[in-house]
Amino acid sequence: MYKIAFVGNPNVGKSTWINYLSGSNLKVANYLGVSVEASIVDYTHKGKAIQFVDLPGVYDLHHVSAEETYTKQYLDENKIDLIVNVIDYRDVKRQLHLTNQLKQLNVKMMIILNFIPETISTKKIESFSNYLKLPIIYSGFNNRESIIDLFLRNKVSNTQIINERDFDQLHLHKVHKEYAFDEVLLHPLYGIPLMLFILISSVAILYSLSQPIADGLNYALQMGYDQLLSSVHIPIYVESIVMLCLTLFQSMLGFIPFLFFIFVLLSIIEESGYVARIAYLMDPFMSIFHLSGKSVIPLFIGFGCNVPAIMATRMLDNKKERIVCALMIPFISCSAKLPIFLLFTGVFFPEMELLVLLFLYSLSILVSLLVGSVLNRAHKEVFVLELPSYQFPVFRVIMKKSIHELEGFIKKVFFVLLLSIIFVFVIQFLFQQFHLSLLFAPLSFMENDIVRSSTIYGLLSKENLLFYYAQLAQGDIDTFVSTLFSNPLQRLKVLCYLMYIAMNIPCIMTLVAIKKEFGKKVLVTSIVLMLVVPYILTFIAYQGFSLWYL
Amino acid sequence: MRLIETFENREYIVDNVYVIKREAAMLRKYQIKQGSLIKVIKKHKVFPMIIEIEGNRVAFSRRLAFEIQVTPYV
Numbered sequence: 001m002y003k004i005a006f007v008g009n010p011n012v013g014k015s016t017w018i019n020y021l022s023g024s025n026l027k028v029a030n031y032l033g034v035s036v037e038a039s040i041v042d043y044t045h046k047g048k049a050i051q052f053v054d055l056p057g058v059y060d061l062h063h064v065s066a067e068e069t070y071t072k073q074y075l076d077e078n079k080i081d082l083i084v085n086v087i088d089y090r091d092v093k094r095q096l097h098l099t100n101q102l103k104q105l106n107v108k109m110m111i112i113l114n115f116i117p118e119t120i121s122t123k124k125i126e127s128f129s130n131y132l133k134l135p136i137i138y139s140g141f142n143n144r145e146s147i148i149d150l151f152l153r154n155k156v157s158n159t160q161i162i163n164e165r166d167f168d169q170l171h172l173h174k175v176h177k178e179y180a181f182d183e184v185l186l187h188p189l190y191g192i193p194l195m196l197f198i199l200i201s202s203v204a205i206l207y208s209l210s211q212p213i214a215d216g217l218n219y220a221l222q223m224g225y226d227q228l229l230s231s232v233h234i235p236i237y238v239e240s241i242v243m244l245c246l247t248l249f250q251s252m253l254g255f256i257p258f259l260f261f262i263f264v265l266l267s268i269i270e271e272s273g274y275v276a277r278i279a280y281l282m283d284p285f286m287s288i289f290h291l292s293g294k295s296v297i298p299l300f301i302g303f304g305c306n307v308p309a310i311m312a313t314r315m316l317d318n319k320k321e322r323i324v325c326a327l328m329i330p331f332i333s334c335s336a337k338l339p340i341f342l343l344f345t346g347v348f349f350p351e352m353e354l355l356v357l358l359f360l361y362s363l364s365i366l367v368s369l370l371v372g373s374v375l376n377r378a379h380k381e382v383f384v385l386e387l388p389s390y391q392f393p394v395f396r397v398i399m400k401k402s403i404h405e406l407e408g409f410i411k412k413v414f415f416v417l418l419l420s421i422i423f424v425f426v427i428q429f430l431f432q433q434f435h436l437s438l439l440f441a442p443l444s445f446m447e448n449d450i451v452r453s454s455t456i457y458g459l460l461s462k463e464n465l466l467f468y469y470a471q472l473a474q475g476d477i478d479t480f481v482s483t484l485f486s487n488p489l490q491r492l493k494v495l496c497y498l499m500y501i502a503m504n505i506p507c508i509m510t511l512v513a514i515k516k517e518f519g520k521k522v523l524v525t526s527i528v529l530m531l532v533v534p535y536i537l538t539f540i541a542y543q544g545f546s547l548w549y550l
Numbered sequence: 551m552r553l554i555e556t557f558e559n560r561e562y563i564v565d566n567v568y569v570i571k572r573e574a575a576m577l578r579k580y581q582i583k584q585g586s587l588i589k590v591i592k593k594h595k596v597f598p599m600i601i602e603i604e605g606n607r608v609a610f611s612r613r614l615a616f617e618i619q620v621t622p623y624v
Contacts, residue, residue: 059579059580060579062575090605091604091605091606093604094580094581094604094606174605176605177605177606177607179607182591182592182600182607186592186597186600188594188596188597191597280597280598280600280609281597283597283598283609283611284596284597292611293598317572317576382573382576382610382611382613382614383598383609383610383611384573384576384577384580384608384609384610384611384614385598385608385609385610386580386606386607386608386609387600387607387608387609
């Protein structure tokens with residue numbers, strides 16, 4: 001196994017190069033700290049097994065941040081055959097420090113020069129290669145096969161230190177980064193309103209776009225099913241299985257277009273470089289909760305999935321702030337909770353679906369911030385963040401990322417589906433045998449065992465909560481759901497239930513990620529918080545509102 | 551003068567950085583150290599300060615801007 005480690009500053013394109021060379025789908029984005037641990041991609045080239053290792057971006061190997069400690073440890077403890085130092089041409093001088101440190105490791109080494117201007121001559125690159133005393137590969141250089149050949153053939157390991165002061169004598173062509181939009185987007189007066197406008201209006205537009213697509217897909221599926229029934233004779237027991245599958249598919253088709261558009265929106269924001277600007281704009285606001293603006297980035301990732309968000313807390317320099325941020329993340333409603341929100345709001349709040357969705361998301365953000373504020377009373381960490389240059393999101397990259405995210409979501413759903421079918425029966429059995437429903441007695445808005453057991457079932461994964469209802473419905477899911485909550489105060493009961501779901505434990509994987517990153521103590525704190533906070537809040541909300549109303 | 555007392559769109563040379571070791575290391579990552587030439591891009595009473603250094607933009611808390619001593623670059 002030939003092990004090639006990709007090392008470089010954050011946001012220089014290490015993951016993009018590995019994706020290009022191996023055809024893999026590592027996450028890429030235009031902000032610092034996307035890769036927080038080594039991602040390993042296995043590849044076979046002309047019969048030889050190769051392992052590409054994508055290490056977190058670092059500025060040096062001096063153990064200041066979690067990423068630096070991790071990268072240094074990884075390079076020390078593993079046998080690396082070749083280090084590929086990825087360098088951003090627009091900012092070479094700053095990266096020479098890391099190149100010098102990597103040279104000291106005395107491992108075979110190569111340079112990949114990224115973002116080079118089209119006007120640069122090969123002579124200049126050669127002079128740069130001579131200066132570094134290392135071979136250089138740059139974008140547009142041959143094809144992927146020949147690049148990997150070069151990796152395998154390379155024998156150069158050079159421990160000679162480069163004099164960083166001599167760099168200016170190379171007179172490399174300067175490339176300016178794009179910051180023109182900062183004047184508008186970071187304006188002290190209208191920067192924040194503009195950010196809110198961009199985010200809310202994009203969600204509203206995407207929502208209105210996805211609705212007709214979902215309806216069309218559902219209609220087509222129903223038509224296909226009717227056609228099948230009329231043309232082929234199906235035994236009655238097969239028909240009931242087909243019917244269950246159809247219900248499952250229909251319930252999934254209802255939210256897949258919206259979910260896809262949400263992934264597109266997240267990818268566009270990530271690719272454009274706006275995420276770091278959101279962190280900048282939110283820093284004064286986050287200071288109220290004793291947090292630095294940087295903590296917005298993991299929280300923002302949490303809207304997609306809580307697991308990578310927990311890992312992304314590594315970009316925070318202060319350990320206490322990392323832990324607090326990790327305890328806040330599960331309160332952020334991830335994309336897996338969206339289908340269940342859409343189902344219930346569609347049935348009980350058809351005329352103000354979007355408004356209820358916005359309320360639920362705002363609530364989850366607010367609760368998350370309040371939890372953070374209570375836990376982190378100490379002085380907040382200083383805010384230091386590089387603002388990446390703006391780049392126009394490439395359509396192909398956005399589509400590839402969004403489809404990949406959606407694919408992962410669907411795969412996860414189907415993987416857990418089989419397990420969850422058994423789980424439904426186990427939960428129902430436990431509820432009947434051990435009177436578990438007594439635990440939920442104070443939460444009187446959950447009127448029957450189906451709703452109560454759904455909260456336990458949802459611990460497995462929120463994606464499959466929809467299947468739980470679809471499985472029990474055995475037919476039209478909307479009609480089934482509409483019978484779960486009775487009048488009076490039906491809508492209040494539903495809202496409290498959705499609030500409970502929004503703040504409850506997202507999935508087992510999130511707990512695994514917390515345990516892995518922070519250990520048992522933080523895990524127990526997190527579980528207690530996620531169980532107690534929604535319980536108390538929804539209890540107060542329901543009892544308070546029902547007393548006021550009646 | 552302190553960095554907080556500077557003016558937008560002007561260039562300065564960092565004289566000294568009076569912060570704890572860990573914060574100094576964080577600033578050094580972005581090349582903010584003694585002798586660096588920086589340009590103040592944005593300065594505001596509420597938002598972090600933005601400076602440009604070797605073509606890169608870095609935002610940092612106003613508290614750090616208090617701790618960095620600079621002289622105007624002529």
